[in-house]
Amino acid sequence: MQIFKTPHFDFLRWRWVAIGLSWLIIIAGIVVIKTKGMPLGVEFSGGTIVIVEFDQQPPDSSVVRNALERSMPGEGQNAVIQRYGPESARQYMIRVPDVGAEAGAGLSEKAEKITAALKAANIGSFKQAGTEIVGPAVGKDLRSKGQWAMGLSLLGILAYIAFRFQFSFAIGAVVATVHDLLVTFAFLAFFRYDLSLNVIAAILTVTGYSTNDTIVIFDRVRENIRSMRRDNMYDVVNRAVNQTLGRTVITAGTALLSAVALFLFGGEVLHGFAFTMIVGIVTGTYSSVFIAAAIAVIWQTWGKKPGKLAASVPTASAPATPKTRKPGRRRAS
Amino acid sequence: MKKNIRWKLLTSLAVFVIFFAVGVYPILAQRYHMPLPAWLAAKQLKLGLDLKGGVHLVLRVQTDDALRIHTTTTSEQLREALKTAGIAVTSISVDAPRSFQVQGVPPEKDAEFVRIADDKTATDYNRNAGAAGTYSFKMKDNVAITMAEQAVTQARETIDRRINELGVAEPNISLYGQSADQILVQLPGVNDVARAKEIIRNTAILELKIVEAGPAGSQEQLLQSYGGKVPDDMEVIQGSASSGDSSFYLMRKASAVTGTDLRNARPTIDENNRPAVGFSLTNEGARKFGKATSENIGRLLAIVLDHRVTSVATIQTKISDEGRITGSFTTDQVNDMSLILRTGALPAGLTYLEERVIGPSLGADSIRSGVTASLVGLLLVVGFMLIYYKLSGVNAVVALIFNLVILLGLMAYIDATMTLPGIAGFVLTMGIGVDSNVLIFERIKEELEAQRGVRQAINAGFSRVFLTLLDTHVASLISAAFLFQFGTGPIRGFAMTLVIGLISNLFTSTFVSKTLFEAVLGHRQSAALSI
Numbered sequence: 001m002q003i004f005k006t007p008h009f010d011f012l013r014w015r016w017v018a019i020g021l022s023w024l025i026i027i028a029g030i031v032v033i034k035t036k037g038m039p040l041g042v043e044f045s046g047g048t049i050v051i052v053e054f055d056q057q058p059p060d061s062s063v064v065r066n067a068l069e070r071s072m073p074g075e076g077q078n079a080v081i082q083r084y085g086p087e088s089a090r091q092y093m094i095r096v097p098d099v100g101a102e103a104g105a106g107l108s109e110k111a112e113k114i115t116a117a118l119k120a121a122n123i124g125s126f127k128q129a130g131t132e133i134v135g136p137a138v139g140k141d142l143r144s145k146g147q148w149a150m151g152l153s154l155l156g157i158l159a160y161i162a163f164r165f166q167f168s169f170a171i172g173a174v175v176a177t178v179h180d181l182l183v184t185f186a187f188l189a190f191f192r193y194d195l196s197l198n199v200i201a202a203i204l205t206v207t208g209y210s211t212n213d214t215i216v217i218f219d220r221v222r223e224n225i226r227s228m229r230r231d232n233m234y235d236v237v238n239r240a241v242n243q244t245l246g247r248t249v250i251t252a253g254t255a256l257l258s259a260v261a262l263f264l265f266g267g268e269v270l271h272g273f274a275f276t277m278i279v280g281i282v283t284g285t286y287s288s289v290f291i292a293a294a295i296a297v298i299w300q301t302w303g304k305k306p307g308k309l310a311a312s313v314p315t316a317s318a319p320a321t322p323k324t325r326k327p328g329r330r331r332a333s
Numbered sequence: 334m335k336k337n338i339r340w341k342l343l344t345s346l347a348v349f350v351i352f353f354a355v356g357v358y359p360i361l362a363q364r365y366h367m368p369l370p371a372w373l374a375a376k377q378l379k380l381g382l383d384l385k386g387g388v389h390l391v392l393r394v395q396t397d398d399a400l401r402i403h404t405t406t407t408s409e410q411l412r413e414a415l416k417t418a419g420i421a422v423t424s425i426s427v428d429a430p431r432s433f434q435v436q437g438v439p440p441e442k443d444a445e446f447v448r449i450a451d452d453k454t455a456t457d458y459n460r461n462a463g464a465a466g467t468y469s470f471k472m473k474d475n476v477a478i479t480m481a482e483q484a485v486t487q488a489r490e491t492i493d494r495r496i497n498e499l500g501v502a503e504p505n506i507s508l509y510g511q512s513a514d515q516i517l518v519q520l521p522g523v524n525d526v527a528r529a530k531e532i533i534r535n536t537a538i539l540e541l542k543i544v545e546a547g548p549a550g551s552q553e554q555l556l557q558s559y560g561g562k563v564p565d566d567m568e569v570i571q572g573s574a575s576s577g578d579s580s581f582y583l584m585r586k587a588s589a590v591t592g593t594d595l596r597n598a599r600p601t602i603d604e605n606n607r608p609a610v611g612f613s614l615t616n617e618g619a620r621k622f623g624k625a626t627s628e629n630i631g632r633l634l635a636i637v638l639d640h641r642v643t644s645v646a647t648i649q650t651k652i653s654d655e656g657r658i659t660g661s662f663t664t665d666q667v668n669d670m671s672l673i674l675r676t677g678a679l680p681a682g683l684t685y686l687e688e689r690v691i692g693p694s695l696g697a698d699s700i701r702s703g704v705t706a707s708l709v710g711l712l713l714v715v716g717f718m719l720i721y722y723k724l725s726g727v728n729a730v731v732a733l734i735f736n737l738v739i740l741l742g743l744m745a746y747i748d749a750t751m752t753l754p755g756i757a758g759f760v761l762t763m764g765i766g767v768d769s770n771v772l773i774f775e776r777i778k779e780e781l782e783a784q785r786g787v788r789q790a791i792n793a794g795f796s797r798v799f800l801t802l803l804d805t806h807v808a809s810l811i812s813a814a815f816l817f818q819f820g821t822g823p824i825r826g827f828a829m830t831l832v833i834g835l836i837s838n839l840f841t842s843t844f845v846s847k848t849l850f851e852a853v854l855g856h857r858q859s860a861a862l863s864i
Contacts, residue, residue, distance in 0.1 A: 156814075262710065
């Protein structure tokens, strides 16, 4: 069985369209984040979450809100009140943006107020299934750590690809990865998923995954360069993308199967994680096929007439390969 | 050639059996009540808090407290030494956790002051001369750093002892974060966060002090005979609410005995049959206490806990090594107080930065959905591989299961903890494992199309794809390493799973999978390949 019987799509022809489409999504994402803000999980923004489990069929969320408003005027209005988990779990998640005093033992003060308010309102017996209280200092710490982790892992990948392939490829891979990050953030903002530690893990997974895709294609480009010395870079890259297309689609498909299973069956906590994976797998595959190689080609042909590019790659991995660089050409990087 | 394959098969099988025994068998054994040797049970894969339920706290040690105590002690020692030498200064005051000021040093005694000051402070403090007879002392940077580190370590050890006395199974109390003053406390299976916090955070700084004046109803009343001003070397301390005494006492800053002089503390009862805490002192503490009490017979002795007076008693006779803290306490309060005194005082105050309670039902829900999702994902992927790659798909499925078994086994072996993001890492490993097989199989198909024999196609497929696999795996390892280095808690768990998964996948997809192909092909030369 085979999905594509020797495909010959001209992927690079669509490079400017693809780059335009990506910009469109990214700019829309930036607009949404600027106007409505990026929804942050409690570990980044700080705040108090209380998860309560009712013994009987729980009341409507407006009833819960009124109960809070009565005991905590002003705060009940602004609290996030959501069903948590499946209907049968009879759980509500209540989130308020602040915590008790950080000094002393007062951190959990808000959480205690919330449960006291629900008890006072007499809206059915419940127990506290969980709480999550994060002071503002932690969020700041985590944000800076997250940025470091992301920045450094990108640099690491850049360095590795530059070492194994060549610099223009590294640029292509990193642009594609940054692209995936931005598009994923945009979709998280569109669909209002909280940016939590789990989601960050998913984003990093997906960037690693997209780099995988990109490397598989670049690897094929490197191999083709040796066998297609007469062809120009445009054809070599197009050929590589086509040769690996079956693999790209199947891999993305199976990963997507796992991610969808996580989304459907993974429970409340993994919801954001799975959503991010799904978006990331799609955008990662798209960027590997349409963006990464295109950027590498554009970088190489910058200031030269298109189509004039000779296939030449100084490979670090196979020093035994005869040098194919024509004399007088400037270094590709 | 055939012998070679046999060895490869045996190696694969041995690896499988070992990892299965460590990683999978204990789980099955527990579930279906099969015999489980103790050495295997000890290595069993541990569940994280998010799956098991429990309390997760992040505390910050206020290291400034410890520095301020040291600065205060040093300045008081200097005051004593100056008094003995007969040098009268206007004032000695602590103005920051790391510094204190001396004002009004008489010019004619300047040289002697410097000599005494250097003797008392030069090891830890830098001395700076200010305007006319003023000196400021600032703690040296390296001393401050060491002292802050010690405070955090000591706080961690104290919390550790207190938790152990509570009898929580497998607690995790460790330093946390990069700012070096945070402590993570994880208590699996505990739900009563309020009590855990009470025990952990209670600073329990015990001081026994001789009362200079008091009790008085208000601070003004107390200070009447001192001209309304607290003398430099004294302080005003109020009675604590629990002792039912809200009057004010004036006492010396320097204590007769402190918590560090305690040998033991235990619940007992006082002469009125009310719960009380009895304590005994170390030899050094008993000597100091004996001296202080014999010199002050007939005066009041205050027992000060966390800077509030809990009880006051008239000193009848010289007391050396035993004492009792009385007040209107409940039995629970007395039990907690003796536990805390016994386990040592915290060197500094603590604040909470983060507090999570995962109820047992929430954890169980997470396990159930995590496992369901993983199994559904696995089944979908297996189904797809079998349909798309036919018999070769079986090979891929075997490699996939192999991979998961190695992953579980290695995680159990290195005592890694399974968390929810860890389960996600499992799913990702599955994806990467499938990807490796897809890469290889697609390449084999291509080679077959180029009219090569089955054996050559398989060899070419594996050898050409190996470099690609190496590149993709190393790149993923690089990002996983950064995640592990800079991530916290759950992210680290995820990165850990990913790293192990990547390594085991490289082994299964290149070695195990290829061995299987070779074994099936056997010595036949050009059989058709079901792919």
